[in-house]
Amino acid sequence: MNVQHFVLSFFLILVYNKLMVKKMQEEKKKTIAIIGGGASGLLCSILIKKALKDVSVVVFERQARIGKKILQTGNGKCNLSNQNIHWNCYNTWGVDGVLQQFSFKEFSEVFSDLGVWLTTDSEGRIYPYSYRAQTVLDALVREIEELGIEVITDITISEIKALDDFSIYATDFRLYHADYVIMATGGLAGIGASPSQESYDILKSLGHSILPLSSGLCALKTKEKTKSISGLRMKVKASIWAGEHQETSSGEVLFKEDGLSGIVIFDLSRFYQKKKHCTIELDFFPTYTVEEIEQKLSLRPLKEALLGCLPKMLVQDVLSRLKGNTLKEVSSLLKHYTYTIVDSYGFLHAQITLGGVPLEEVNPFTLESLYVPKMYIIGEALDVDGKCGGYNLHFAWASAYVAGKNIVEKIKKGEKR
Numbered sequence: 001m002n003v004q005h006f007v008l009s010f011f012l013i014l015v016y017n018k019l020m021v022k023k024m025q026e027e028k029k030k031t032i033a034i035i036g037g038g039a040s041g042l043l044c045s046i047l048i049k050k051a052l053k054d055v056s057v058v059v060f061e062r063q064a065r066i067g068k069k070i071l072q073t074g075n076g077k078c079n080l081s082n083q084n085i086h087w088n089c090y091n092t093w094g095v096d097g098v099l100q101q102f103s104f105k106e107f108s109e110v111f112s113d114l115g116v117w118l119t120t121d122s123e124g125r126i127y128p129y130s131y132r133a134q135t136v137l138d139a140l141v142r143e144i145e146e147l148g149i150e151v152i153t154d155i156t157i158s159e160i161k162a163l164d165d166f167s168i169y170a171t172d173f174r175l176y177h178a179d180y181v182i183m184a185t186g187g188l189a190g191i192g193a194s195p196s197q198e199s200y201d202i203l204k205s206l207g208h209s210i211l212p213l214s215s216g217l218c219a220l221k222t223k224e225k226t227k228s229i230s231g232l233r234m235k236v237k238a239s240i241w242a243g244e245h246q247e248t249s250s251g252e253v254l255f256k257e258d259g260l261s262g263i264v265i266f267d268l269s270r271f272y273q274k275k276k277h278c279t280i281e282l283d284f285f286p287t288y289t290v291e292e293i294e295q296k297l298s299l300r301p302l303k304e305a306l307l308g309c310l311p312k313m314l315v316q317d318v319l320s321r322l323k324g325n326t327l328k329e330v331s332s333l334l335k336h337y338t339y340t341i342v343d344s345y346g347f348l349h350a351q352i353t354l355g356g357v358p359l360e361e362v363n364p365f366t367l368e369s370l371y372v373p374k375m376y377i378i379g380e381a382l383d384v385d386g387k388c389g390g391y392n393l394h395f396a397w398a399s400a401y402v403a404g405k406n407i408v409e410k411i412k413k414g415e416k417r
């Protein structure tokens with residue numbers, strides 16, 4: 001063999017090897033790492049693995065068990081969606097790109113595939129037919145086991161580096177690799193959520209911003225004393241004033257020892273801002289005008305008239321608030337029963353976290369990061385919050401669905417990094 005032949009053969013072998021390595025890399029089983037084994041992460045893992053049997057899906061969960069928060073939802077009944085899903089039930093219209101792809105049809109198909117029967121109450125709230133959150137978690141876990149999805153618990157992911165693939169570091173120095181990463185790390189709200197900044201730090205280190213975090217869907221502490229009426233529940237129309245901003249909602253208020261709770265307060269708490277002067281006004285008689293109340297109260301001595309329309313324990317509270325003794329003042333007070341908000345009860349007692357990664361930093365139709373290709377951010381880690389009634393879990397499912405669908409499409413098309 002002369003020198004020319006030798007060089008040519010060497011060159012051909014080199015090219016062949018390169019091609020083989022490339023082919024092997026392309027054929028290598030793709031790995032999808034899901035950080036967070038909550039509602040969004042678990043559903044996303046199932047949808048991907050169902051569509052692509054030959055990929056490896058790994059769920060990393062910092063707690064000892066997956067889906068712990070699901071069991072707390074809806075007082076253990078899991079209000080998992082609502083019939084009236086619309087972007088205007090959330091803090092931003094930006095969610096519409098996700099909601100439109102996951103209508104009631106897709107939602108019910110997903111849960112029917114999981115074998116979970118559904119039922120809807122008179123207010124459009126959707127629950128598992130068993131009214132047990134455990135039914136939902138059991139179905140997710142069963143599917144995960146049947147599909148062979150790997151679940152690693154008691155592991156906190158602390159750093160992710162996006163190079164040729166993703167290097168995923170855990171706090172105990174374990175290192176993993178993946179082709180796709182889904183950040184399904186949720187927020188700081190709820191008992192046992194083990195609040196930690198790690199996931200937000202990861203997102204920041206990868207170029208994302210984090211909008212200020214605060215507790216939402218929670219009770220609010222008031223300056224005015226509520227101890228004497230604590231435990232009382234009433235149907236009211238309530239308005240929150242946070243600086244110039246006003247929001248109104250109707251429903252049940254529950255008076256606590258040192259503040260206000262109940263669904264109507266939870267809904268309004270999304271608009272509470274610590275830095276702004278904030279008040280909540282309760283209207284005990286939303287269907288009456290001040291004049292109508294005045295007229296009705298005028299028919300009897302004041303205390304007797306109040307006892308005819310308010311719970312006994314509230315009457316004393318009302319009387320103690322009166323400065324003068326005119327019927328106009330009482331009637332107006334009953335429609336503007338004002339509380340000054342001094343604080344919220346905090347993340348531990350909240351259902352959701354307000355703030356997180358702004359939707360503007362992800363593709364609104366796929367939830368892929370605009371800064372890190374092949375990384376997706378879903379669920380509560382995003383700055384998306386909805387009102388009480390199944391809207392937050394619905395977004396968790398919906399965001400899992402669109403991100404999962406997009407990853408499946410990409411892998412099927414054989415997209416390269």
Ligand SMILES: Cc1cc2nc3c(=O)[nH]c(=O)nc-3n(C[C@H](O)[C@H](O)[C@H](O)COP(=O)(O)OP(=O)(O)OC[C@H]3O[C@@H](n4cnc5c(N)ncnc54)[C@H](O)[C@@H]3O)c2cc1C
Pocket residue numbers: 035036037038039040041060061062063067068069070072073074075078079080081155156157158184185186187189190191193198199350351352378379380381389390391392393394396
């Ligand atoms: C008491 C309570 C009641 C609620 N009731 C309802 C209801 O009835 N209806 C409704 O719509 N919504 C309800 N919610 C809100 C709903 O539970 C959340 O919106 C939803 O669970 C968000 O899902 P997620 O997957 O984004 O986050 P999560 O469910 O919070 O899951 C995130 C997971 O990621 C894990 N994790 C975080 N960081 C890391 C890390 N670095 N490494 C590894 N793992 C990590 C966490 O441990 C957690 O398990 C309720 C919330 C609470 C607290």
